[in-house]
Amino acid sequence: MKVAYWPGCVSRGFTPELHGSMAKVAPLLDIELVELDRANCCGAGVIAEHNQELADTLNARTFALAQGVDGAQMMMNICSTCQGAQGECQERLDANAEYREHVNETLAGEGLSYEKGLTNKNFLWLLVEEIGLDELSARVKRPLTDLRVGPFYGCYIVRPRHRLGIDASTPRDHYLERVIDALGGTVTEYAGARKCCGFPIITMNKEASLKQAGRHLGDAIEAQADCLVTPCPLCHLNLDMQQPLAEGIVGRKLGMPVLHLPQLVGLALGLKPAELGLGRHIVKPTAVIDWTSAVVASAA
Amino acid sequence: MAEFTLRLRRFDPESGEGAYWEQHTVQLEEHHSVLEGILQAKAHTDGSIGIRCSCRAAICGSCGVRINGEPGLACNTHLDHAREASIQAGSDGVIVVEPMGNMPVIKDLIVDMDAVHWKKIRRVTPWLINRQPVPEREYIVERESMVDVTQTMACIQCGACVSDCLSMEVDPGFIGPAALAKAYRFVGDPRDDQHFERLNDLADDPLGIYDCTHCFKCVQACPKEVNPMGQIMRLRRLAGSDHDIEDPNNGRRHEQAFTTLVRGYGLLHEAELLPRSYGGDSWFGKFHPAAGKELLASLPVVLKGLIRGKVNPKTAAFGHKLPKPALDAVRAIFDRVEGKGHSTRAERHELNLYVTGYDEDEPDGHAHEGAAPTPGRQGDQQ
Numbered sequence: 001m002k003v004a005y006w007p008g009c010v011s012r013g014f015t016p017e018l019h020g021s022m023a024k025v026a027p028l029l030d031i032e033l034v035e036l037d038r039a040n041c042c043g044a045g046v047i048a049e050h051n052q053e054l055a056d057t058l059n060a061r062t063f064a065l066a067q068g069v070d071g072a073q074m075m076m077n078i079c080s081t082c083q084g085a086q087g088e089c090q091e092r093l094d095a096n097a098e099y100r101e102h103v104n105e106t107l108a109g110e111g112l113s114y115e116k117g118l119t120n121k122n123f124l125w126l127l128v129e130e131i132g133l134d135e136l137s138a139r140v141k142r143p144l145t146d147l148r149v150g151p152f153y154g155c156y157i158v159r160p161r162h163r164l165g166i167d168a169s170t171p172r173d174h175y176l177e178r179v180i181d182a183l184g185g186t187v188t189e190y191a192g193a194r195k196c197c198g199f200p201i202i203t204m205n206k207e208a209s210l211k212q213a214g215r216h217l218g219d220a221i222e223a224q225a226d227c228l229v230t231p232c233p234l235c236h237l238n239l240d241m242q243q244p245l246a247e248g249i250v251g252r253k254l255g256m257p258v259l260h261l262p263q264l265v266g267l268a269l270g271l272k273p274a275e276l277g278l279g280r281h282i283v284k285p286t287a288v289i290d291w292t293s294a295v296v297a298s299a300a
Numbered sequence: 301m302a303e304f305t306l307r308l309r310r311f312d313p314e315s316g317e318g319a320y321w322e323q324h325t326v327q328l329e330e331h332h333s334v335l336e337g338i339l340q341a342k343a344h345t346d347g348s349i350g351i352r353c354s355c356r357a358a359i360c361g362s363c364g365v366r367i368n369g370e371p372g373l374a375c376n377t378h379l380d381h382a383r384e385a386s387i388q389a390g391s392d393g394v395i396v397v398e399p400m401g402n403m404p405v406i407k408d409l410i411v412d413m414d415a416v417h418w419k420k421i422r423r424v425t426p427w428l429i430n431r432q433p434v435p436e437r438e439y440i441v442e443r444e445s446m447v448d449v450t451q452t453m454a455c456i457q458c459g460a461c462v463s464d465c466l467s468m469e470v471d472p473g474f475i476g477p478a479a480l481a482k483a484y485r486f487v488g489d490p491r492d493d494q495h496f497e498r499l500n501d502l503a504d505d506p507l508g509i510y511d512c513t514h515c516f517k518c519v520q521a522c523p524k525e526v527n528p529m530g531q532i533m534r535l536r537r538l539a540g541s542d543h544d545i546e547d548p549n550n551g552r553r554h555e556q557a558f559t560t561l562v563r564g565y566g567l568l569h570e571a572e573l574l575p576r577s578y579g580g581d582s583w584f585g586k587f588h589p590a591a592g593k594e595l596l597a598s599l600p601v602v603l604k605g606l607i608r609g610k611v612n613p614k615t616a617a618f619g620h621k622l623p624k625p626a627l628d629a630v631r632a633i634f635d636r637v638e639g640k641g642h643s644t645r646a647e648r649h650e651l652n653l654y655v656t657g658y659d660e661d662e663p664d665g666h667a668h669e670g671a672a673p674t675p676g677r678q679g680d681q682q
């Protein structure tokens with residue numbers, strides 16, 4: 001399937017291994033990525049905090065660019081925060097024709113216009129709803145046997161439920177568990193899966209921010225997870241990049257590797273850890289997980 | 301009549317024993333509430349079950365509890381919905397009822413609202429302050445400005461948002477969602493003449509508006525759609541943009557730096573955001589002592605990132621930028637929406653769906669597959 005692909009800012013900045021691994025995984029799932037290389041930052045909720053109309057207009061621009069991609073079935077993102085921040089703006093744009101028209105007047109300068117009703121799905125949603133778990137399982141070359149994986153969603157992709165289209169028939173807040181299972185791994189349940197990583201307040205209250213990250217990582221250790229997996233690069237920054245500082249705040253050694261969702265999928269689809277940029281993490285998964293017995297051995 | 305099983309969290313501090321679970325089976329109609337289930341167990345099986353309740357109509361806010369792990373009003377949750385939620389969560393259909401979180405338990409399902417919730421409400425001076433002479437007759441207020449505060453006035457003080465607040469979980473001193481939503485009720489009221497003082501106080505406090513971690517827990521928890529996090533963001537917007545309040549928590553600097561960087565690059569320049577949030581919103585921000593201290597603390601991680609190829613030195617130093625025509629278009633949006641300087645409240649176009657609702661052509665179900673707005677959300681509480 002062809003999608004208008006929005007990688008977000010962080011996946012091309014401080015977590016380039018996310019963008020890189022998505023590019024490697026897409027062809028293995030027959031996803032054609034048409035990158036929105038002229039689209040702008042979603043604002044991550046911060047621009048909306050500054051000026052709501054500004055955030056709505058900036059995201060309407062991205063949506064209009066996505067709608068202009070010839071033959072694309074939908075827009076796809078790889079960031080929980082983009083999903084939530086864009087979804088919030090889209091809710092307002094779709095709810096009110098007059099407002100949409102007002103925003104489109106600003107976009108007219110660039111010859112763009114947003115039409116109500118764009119479908120914008122995170123890679124996680126697309127995996128489950130478009131590709132399907134059976135199809136995903138069928139493509140697994142190296143089941144993640146014996147790998148204990150804790151899901152970490154990121155707030156923006158699980159709340160508020162009504163805006164994100166989460167209900168009993170569309171349990172998007174349980175998809176990570178289903179994907180881990182489809183890849184042959186073992187889901188590890190722990191308290192922090194749907195809690196906040198603390199990243200939004202890292203510059204305002206560092207201690208409270210890293211206490212959140214450290215606590216969830218610690219809980220995952222207690223639950224005997226080998227690693228966490230997240231669809232959110234901002235969570236990844238607090239959980240992986242800031243993990244050494246979080247250790248100091250919570251006063252314990254952590255050493256918990258955190259994988260981006262496309263990396264976990266890529267491993268199961270037969271890609272090598274190095275191809276997926278696993279060696280680039282601050283807490284190297286390769287140093288913690290025994291890949292020879294846990295994953296790589298079953299590759300043959 | 302149907303049979304439901306409730307698993308109640310029991311705790312009696314006078315017994316000297318720890319908390320424990322207790323199961324009760326009740327016979328009630330499916331549309332009856334969880335509260336009615338608890339009250340039947342209390343009436344028929346064990347009169348010592350502690351639960352606070354009054355109106356039974358989702359008005360008084362007394363019966364806040366956690367049902368299957370989610371905060372809500374016991375009187376506002378149908379038994380059949382609660383059972384369904386339990387099954388959906390992979391459980392056995394037993395309805396699990398616990399006291400709310402982030403507050404000490406007095407007994408069973410009753411928490412100490414005074415120790416946490418009410419104390420925080422008092423913290424924000426929850427009454428109108430107007431030092432001007434009282435008008436001869438009534439205050440005359442624009443209709444729009446009162447409509448604007450109706451959302452926060454819908455709060456019934458049930459504590460559901462406080463129960464689930466993730467900032468409060470790690471930082472119990474945080475003023476919290478309910479009290480800050482209450483603060484907006486007065487900051488948004490044109491009759492109150494202490495807007496600056498209130499905002500300055502809440503921006504200055506390290507446990508104030510900039511301590512919210514943006515987790516949407518309170519938005520999800522509220523049975524009255526008060527959207528406490530949204531009110532906190534409005535307080536930040538007023539403090540920063542309308543009153544130019546510089547806070548010691550890097551709150552305004554972070555927001556300004558983020559916005560300036562996106563205007564300058566079209567994308568976020570992460571490496572500049574951190575020093576500017578501490579040191580000020582310009583290229584020179586990184587040379588401010590506060591930024592230097594943070595950069596120094598981050599140095600080991602930055603070096604490790606560079607060595608491992610996680611962070612490209614060029615991206616770290618210069619950021620990534622949109623191609624010129626696209627960047628010009630982004631800047632044109634900034635100029636048109638914000639004008640040359642930053643906008644004030646009167647100039648900002650702010651759509652509040654709580655007030656305006658959805659266009660009539662909006663279907664009841666999912667409007668579109670990606671992110672579906674559905675008006676009304678009582679069902680979410682199950």
